[in-house]
Each structure stands twice: as C-alpha cells, then as structure tokens.
Amino acid sequence: MNDTEILEQMKSIVSAKLGVEASKVSMDSRFMEDLGADSLGLVDITMELEEKFGVSIPDEDLPKITTVGSAVNYVKSKMS
C-alpha cells in the first residue's frame, strides 16, 4: 500500500469519524485544531486505524499522531 492509498483510506476514516468532508482532509490537517477532534475522537480514529491497517498502536505512540500526515507515516512505518 503506497502513501496515496493510505491517505485515501485515512480520509474516509477521518471523514466518517469526525463528520468532515473527505476533500477537506489533507496531509497537513491537524486532528484537533483543524478537524475538530477531541481526545476521545482521536482514540476512536486510532482504534479504527489499528483495525483497518492491521497495526497495533501503543498508548505511548499516541502523542506522535497529531496530523493526518503523521498518522499516514506512522501507519506506513508499522506496515513495512
């Protein structure tokens, strides 16, 4: 799975979970500031990523996931 494919899946997850249009989600979007996620929303997205991409994201890595881009990169590093 390449970056674009991961990003596309990420967009659909974020859009479903946070109720924002997928077209408004970019690599630079910050989950909390730009997309309106609260801490619970972020955990919800993280769990969805674990399910959809078959990776496990430990609690201590959560602070690394702040933007859509950082989530894409994180997932990619875990999958390789």
Added chain:
Amino acid sequence: MVELVGKVALVTGASRGIGREIAIAIAKAGADVAINYPFEAEFENAKETLHQIEVLGRKGLIVEADVSNLASCEEMVKKVSLAFGRLEILVNNAGITADNLLLRMKESDWDKVLSINLKGTFNCTKAALRTLMDTKGKIINISSVIGIMGNVGQANYAASKAGIIAFTKSVAKEMGSRGITCNAIAPGFIETPMTQALPEQVRAEYLSRIPLKKFGTPEDVANAVLFLASSLGNYINGAVIIVDGGLS
C-alpha cells in the same frame, strides 16, 4: 407509552430473575433482544426467556458468555452484531451474591462477586462501547440500594454495587459527548430467586423497614429500565434511579 420499536438490546444475566423481566419488558416495547446467560446450567432458563420474547413477535438470541471474562464479552457482542447488525441498548444486569460476615468472608467470595458484578459491567460496556458509539446507545447498569446503604454480610456485594455507581457516573461523563447515556438503577428488595433464598426472618425484617410495606417485583425494576432506554430518558445521564419502595 414507552416505545423501542426497531431497537436492539443486550441484557446480561437474562436467563432468570430481574434480567429476564427486563428482557421481556424491552421486547414488549418493540425491541429485539439478545439474552446473555452465564453457563450451560442456565441454558434451559435462557431458552424460556427466548420463548417469551418470541411469543411477543420479537426476535431473540441467546448468547452464553462469562461476563467476568473480557474476551468472552467481546465474542458475545460480535455475535449480537452479526445477528442484528447493531446495538442500541446495553443492560448490565448479571450479578451474584456470596454473603458472609466479614470475619468469615473468604477472599474467593470477594473476588467472585467483584469479578462478575463490577468487572463484568466494565467488560460488557467496554466490549460494546464502539458499537454503541455508532448508535448513540444507552447503557443501563443494575446496581443496588445495598451499594448506597451497605449491608451486614454483604461487604463484597455492596462494594461491587457501589463501584457500579461510580463507573456509571464516569462513563456518563466520558461518553456523553458521543450521545451515549449511562445510568444506574438501584433496586431495593425485589422478589427474585436471589432474595427468595433468604431466611424468612431476614425477609420479614426487611419488609418492616419498607415504607410501602411490600417487596418490589422484577417488573418494577424493568419499568425503570424502559424509561431510561426509551426517548423519555434522553436527557438523563449519570443518574441513579432508586427503586426500593422507600427502603433507603
């Protein structure tokens, strides 16, 4: 009139007692109901609850699961989702007693009661939480007035039921932003197999302390569940409804 048409509910410990009555009441209000029972010996009882639900023209499903085991609860929620496609109402009712004076209470009596009553409530809520987030579901935990008043010979049971109240209030705060409500019901002395097992003298003593001068019925508890599960209870969150005839 309470209406739950088109909803799906999961009631733990629904093979008999208060749980069975809750399951049937929810079905009467129009919902389909998954009936949890703990182990093989309760299978026939669970089937009887199922039968009573099907007679009402509703769909039922019996699911064996040990609520004290998280994996077992996750498996149960999967089965319910597979059968009904969603879940709107979770009633954490499964509970046991292992009474004894503290001086005589075994560590195993403490562990058993806490693991089913309190950890079981945590396990089932955790297992169902993401599904309930999709439906803005309602969680109803069956506590007890003993969890508020305490009781001789029931330190373990009282602690577990008080724990359920604190858990309920925390879930209400944590999940409220997702449209999930979480409330507790604290029944008093209700006529069930659990209380029928008590010595006549204990029953009489309780009766004398109940202002309404009668024991409650499982239906009295089920009525409070219906209220919280339906749209009538939409703005109630983190509450404890006491159903005890004035005992506490």
